[in-house]
Amino acid sequence: MDEQPGLSEQYRRVSAWPLFIALGLPIAEIGVLFGLVPIAIGGLLLFVGSIAGIVQESGYVERPWNLLAGLGGALVVLGAALALSQLPGFSPGAVLAALGSNGLVVRGVSIVVAGVIALGVGGAARFVEQEPI
Amino acid sequence: MASEQIALTLLMGALLVGVVAFITRVEDWRSYTPLAGGGGGTAEESGYAQDEKPGGLVRWLTTVDHKDIGMLYGTYAIVTFTVGGAMVMIMRTELLDPAATLISAQLYNGLLTSHGITMLFLFGTPIIAAFANYFVPLIIGADDMAFPRVNAIAFWLLPPGAVLIWAGFFVPGLAPAQTGWTMYAPLSVGVGAGTQGGAGVDLMLLGLHLTGVSATMGAINFIATIFIERAEDCTWANLDIFSWTILTQSGLILFAFPLLGSALVMLLLDRNFGTAFFAVEGGSPLLWQHLFWFFGHPEVYILFLPPAGLISLILPKFSGRKLFGFKFVVYSTLAIGVLSFGVWAHHMFSTGIDPRIRASFMAVSLAIAIPSAVKVFNWITTMWSGRVRLTAPMLFCIGTISNFIIGGITGVFLAAIPVDLVLHDTYYVVGHFHYIVMGVLGFMTFAGLYYWFPIFTGKMYQRTLAKWHFWLTFVGTQFTFFAMLLLGYLGMPRRYATYDFPIGPVDPVTALHQVATLGAFLIAIGFVIHIWNFIQSWSEGPVLDDEDPWDLKEINQYTREWRWHSRRLETTIADGSGEEDSDGEGERDLATDGGQDTDESDDSENVESTDS
Ligand code: HEM
Numbered sequence: 072m073d074e075q076p077g078l079s080e081q082y083r084r085v086s087a088w089p090l091f092i093a094l095g096l097p098i099a100e101i102g103v104l105f106g107l108v109p110i111a112i113g114g115l116l117l118f119v120g121s122i123a124g125i126v127q128e129s130g131y132v133e134r135p136w137n138l139l140a141g142l143g144g145a146l147v148v149l150g151a152a153l154a155l156s157q158l159p160g161f162s163p164g165a166v167l168a169a170l171g172s173n174g175l176v177v178r179g180v181s182i183v184v185a186g187v188i189a190l191g192v193g194g195a196a197r198f199v200e201q202e203p204i
Numbered sequence: 205m206a207s208e209q210i211a212l213t214l215l216m217g218a219l220l221v222g223v224v225a226f227i228t229r230v231e232d233w234r235s236y237t238p239l240a241g242g243g244g245g246t247a248e249e250s251g252y253a254q255d256e257k258p259g260g261l262v263r264w265l266t267t268v269d270h271k272d273i274g275m276l277y278g279t280y281a282i283v284t285f286t287v288g289g290a291m292v293m294i295m296r297t298e299l300l301d302p303a304a305t306l307i308s309a310q311l312y313n314g315l316l317t318s319h320g321i322t323m324l325f326l327f328g329t330p331i332i333a334a335f336a337n338y339f340v341p342l343i344i345g346a347d348d349m350a351f352p353r354v355n356a357i358a359f360w361l362l363p364p365g366a367v368l369i370w371a372g373f374f375v376p377g378l379a380p381a382q383t384g385w386t387m388y389a390p391l392s393v394g395v396g397a398g399t400q401g402g403a404g405v406d407l408m409l410l411g412l413h414l415t416g417v418s419a420t421m422g423a424i425n426f427i428a429t430i431f432i433e434r435a436e437d438c439t440w441a442n443l444d445i446f447s448w449t450i451l452t453q454s455g456l457i458l459f460a461f462p463l464l465g466s467a468l469v470m471l472l473l474d475r476n477f478g479t480a481f482f483a484v485e486g487g488s489p490l491l492w493q494h495l496f497w498f499f500g501h502p503e504v505y506i507l508f509l510p511p512a513g514l515i516s517l518i519l520p521k522f523s524g525r526k527l528f529g530f531k532f533v534v535y536s537t538l539a540i541g542v543l544s545f546g547v548w549a550h551h552m553f554s555t556g557i558d559p560r561i562r563a564s565f566m567a568v569s570l571a572i573a574i575p576s577a578v579k580v581f582n583w584i585t586t587m588w589s590g591r592v593r594l595t596a597p598m599l600f601c602i603g604t605i606s607n608f609i610i611g612g613i614t615g616v617f618l619a620a621i622p623v624d625l626v627l628h629d630t631y632y633v634v635g636h637f638h639y640i641v642m643g644v645l646g647f648m649t650f651a652g653l654y655y656w657f658p659i660f661t662g663k664m665y666q667r668t669l670a671k672w673h674f675w676l677t678f679v680g681t682q683f684t685f686f687a688m689l690l691l692g693y694l695g696m697p698r699r700y701a702t703y704d705f706p707i708g709p710v711d712p713v714t715a716l717h718q719v720a721t722l723g724a725f726l727i728a729i730g731f732v733i734h735i736w737n738f739i740q741s742w743s744e745g746p747v748l749d750d751e752d753p754w755d756l757k758e759i760n761q762y763t764r765e766w767r768w769h770s771r772r773l774e775t776t777i778a779d780g781s782g783e784e785d786s787d788g789e790g791e792r793d794l795a796t797d798g799g800q801d802t803d804e805s806d807d808s809e810n811v812e813s814t815d816s
């Protein structure tokens with residue numbers, strides 16, 4: 072009782088990504104809302120990673136890496152905007168100092184860190200994977 | 205603190221590694237042909253086609269098939285219904301006597317809040333999505349949903365949503381939210397002397413937010429599916445009534461749920477980051493009520509329209525006639541959809557808003573009774589002089605109509621300002637909406653489960669047990685919710701764990717509460733019978749190879765999902781596999797029930813054909 076008549080063959084009947092998108096989003100939300108840095112970073116990475124994965128799997132892009140890097144970039148911008156909105160001006164010292172006292176800066180920085188990791192992984196993989204697989 | 209951070213980091217790292225491992229395993233296991241030379245990876249040649257499903261748990265975790273996802277939604281909704289029901293049984297037991305004897309008032313409030321949210325967001329919307337996922341593509345002749353993966357994402361957002369919403373009960377150190385499902389500010393903002401500042405409330409709001417995202421994704425998917433995935437012979441003119449209601453409902457979701465999402469984010473910001481959207485000196489607590497009810501009233505129709513569509517679909521099958529006035533049922537559905545955005549302030553009549561505004565909301569609210577009544581009359585006339593067969597699904601349909609009449613008429617009373625000022629925040633309101641959420645949505649859930657049981661399971665349920673289920677549920681519903689209407693007349697306020705106002709020697713308030721509790725137990729017993737019937741018939745019942753268990757061919761209402769079922773039966777019998785021929789449909793008639801008919805021989809039974 073499984074298959075449906077008339078199903079065009081290019082439909083894939085399984086995908087591992089939806090589950091992880093649906094896990095990544097709440098984990099990221101909890102992490103950012105409560106300022107739990109590792110949870111925020113991990114959740115965001117799971118979320119953007121799964122998005123890159125599912126978009127590639129659906130055939131919209133050939134390889135996931137550019138998208139991963141792009142999403143990472145978006146996170147960097149977002150997180151930086153959040154953190155900088157709390158600071159008089161940008162200087163590493165000011166950021167470090169605010170980390171101890173301002174919760175929004177903590178959250179902003181954790182978003183930036185997640186973005187940087189995604190950017191790094193995406194960018195690196197893009198160049199490592201020169202040869203078509 | 206530092207060790208906690210390290211532990212969390214390790215945990216997240218382990219999770220991510222686990223995910224990567226799982227993905228590589230699943231991807232490996234799939235025997236897909238890699239892209240030719242790494243180039244030209246366009247969709248149509250991506251080589252990801254996959255016609256065999258993995259076995260066991262992995263299949264359910266990775267499926268993007270609309271029928272599987274429908275089953276997942278359905279299972280999920282039954283589980284959440286059980287949880288929400290268990291919560292309310294504790295509450296009803298507590299209300300057997302006036303004092304707080306069984307549980308504390310705090311726990312009562314927590315259960316109350318979770319019961320409401322569970323039933324509306326974790327049961328109501330998902331069970332509708334279950335039916336819609338399984339059947340809309342079959343009925344309109346689509347291959348699948350327009351976006352199968354988005355479909356899967358929408359489902360998988362729900363379990364985390366439930367965990368977050370219930371987290372306050374089982375995570376040590378957290379308290380469940382006691383805000384009521386309406387989450388009115390300032391209580392829900394949790395500031396000042398409020399008791400709702402805890403993280404349990406934040407988690408509940410996050411969970412609610414997730415279910416909202418899920419519902420929105422589902423709605424977009426249904427709209428796209430119904431617009432662009434219809435088979436060629438399925439036109440707007442013969443689109444079936446259930447798909448019409450799902451389309452309308454999805455439109456309502458699309459406009460209502462994102463608003464709830466934004467309002468929830470604003471509330472979270474108020475709670476955690478010191479904004480003042482809903483503060484008295486800021487945007488005002490009334491702003492919350494406006495935003496909430498601008499979502500909230502459409503939400504009640506989101507939960508009502510698809511069950512109404514199910515009545516319009518199932519009722520004709522057991523009346524031997526087509527749906528009376530099909531077009532007008534569709535028009536009334538669309539009218540309700542539009543009007544439902546113009547009535548929200550009838551929930552706020554007693555807040556002191558401008559009387560002129562109040563009067564206009566009263567007018568629109570009364571107007572919405574008209575399309576509602578159109579539906580009721582069409583259902584009654586469909587049965588009129590028909591050959592009514594009292595099967596379990598039909599009994600539930602008829603029960604639903606009676607419940608909707610009571611629920612709808614009490615709604616009209618509440619829409620009248622002077623009446624509402626007396627009855628607002630009493631049990632009358634609780635009785636009113638339960639006649640609809642339990643009496644219509646709950647009942648039609650059961651009707652749909654019985655009607656399509658042969659398609660879901662390939663078996664037949666046990667009819668006697670199903671009748672027991674119906675009568676217990678029906679009688680229980682009348683006991684419980686009619687008693688609530690009377691309690692409301694007596695002035696019993698809603699949302700209280702205790703009550704103590706004897707009126708005269710017989711103390712009607714206590715007596716009515718006991719009647720309501722008795723009814724709740726009848727419903728619970730009926731539900732247990734239902735679950736037993738479902739599980740036992742599914743696992744041990746004889747295989748049903750009748751392709752037409754409801755004798756729909758006789759009345760010319762053998763609709764597309766049953767034709768699909770019949771083709772599936774043929775092919776499984778023929779070669780013992782689930783593989784099927786592509787399209788056995790041929791040039792059969794296009795009639796869905798009531799849709800414009802291409803087959804003249806219809807309705808032979810009823811000489812004086814009443815529809816048009
Ligand atoms: C005939 C159409 C209807 C009218 C005129 C109507 C009118 C009203 C009014 C005026 C109230 C506010 C009562 C108060 O709080 O003082 C109300 C409450 C409510 N109605 Fe209806 N209603 C109608 C149909 C429905 C339907 C179809 C549902 C469906 C599921 C529904 C669900 C609710 C709910 C959940 C509440 C209570 C909300 C709360 O305060 O918790 N109503 N209704």
Ligand SMILES: [Cu+2]
Nearest residue numbers: 501548550551
């Ligand atoms: Cu309303």
